[in-house]
Amino acid sequence: MALSPLEPVDIAEEIAEEQSDEQPLKTYGIDFDNGVLGGTVDGITAIKQFVVKTIKTARFRFTIYDDDYGSEIEDLLGSDASIELLETEIPRVIEEALLYDDRINDVYDFELTREGDRLFVSFYIEINEEVIPMEVTI
Template sequence: MSIFPFIDPEALAASQDNALPMFREYAYDYENNRLLLRDGQTYLVEGNEALRIWIFKALDTERFRYTAYDSDYGSEIGTLIGAVNSSVILPELKRFIIEALMVNPYIEELSNFQFEQSGSGVRVEFDCTTVYGKDQITWEAKGVKVA
């Protein structure tokens, strides 16, 4: 019971609860670049599995290029393709990843970045702390080369 009879403290507490709904995304086949099907139908996954899909799509989507997305979605990693100053590439790649992913309210922290040159780009591994717990992300920045 509140000292103000017109204020319901339980309703007030519920309205201030900023709990995010369960994060859902369509199951995705990264190898073949298509949605996964179950019994001929697409299906949803939840939690960190869904966030992993969102992360890969956000990193692979060029920011400001597609009108279907607002200016917060995507990354600017494509601007590093063809860059020659290797002392700038890795810090910029890390910054672009952080900027692209931290717009998602389900992601709390990105840490422990590790970079390795691969045949087609730079392989990036990092820890992603979400509202659902920790996850290890491995992603390849195709076309980005480090001398």
Template sequence: MIPAIGRAGPITSLLESEGAAGNTELPSLTYRMDWERKRITGSVDGLDAVKQAAVKVLQTERYEFLIYSTDYGTEWNLVLGKDRLLARSELKRSVSEALFQDERIRGLEGVEVTFDGDHVSLSCTVVTYYGTFELRKEWSDSV
């Protein structure tokens, strides 16, 4: 195989450079979502990219869109109409399962589910390789 030469020297694959340099950080550069105008505007990387991915996975119903794998999204519909004690644990499980599909997320801390009438709120701290951020999901339904 003839190696390709770039401006900084030979171009190697990620697998080759991983073996030589240890653990290589993969880029997380992606499109920036403008949620209000429902448009893609520019790009986002690092912690902001993980935040955007977490929000997107929580807004997507699991198994609803064929474009996503069966591991992508949450299953809010499974807890609708259930007892609050069951709903609380199932929401925590579903959110954890959905977010941990992203390998950039290392953990969730302080996961809390609160009820106020028909209003449900989930909040937690997401620990990533880029830092931490607060995540909150709210919706009104009969849970």
């Protein structure tokens, strides 16, 4: 970086070059079952938390989030959809909700299990060639 007044310096460009393109993984810890927020989580635990929170957040309903964040799972479950329709639409909706994030390369191998009024969805996410098993209760 030159300090001469003869050479213009674009500070914003220099800052952008110094910053990494990777998104940070450290975030606040959330216990979704009990609704408790506390501590911090990092790494794979933070990614898993992001996945669950994204799936459980209704898309287009909260102005704090942009239109890419969240899913339409709630709309599917609120309808009188058959299990066959849910088996095709839930994977599509989850993939659409997660793949916008640059950290997630792939979402695949979905399995839905219904127990009473609860629906369990298990699948795998791929991040930097690492495969992470997920299970979300909807």
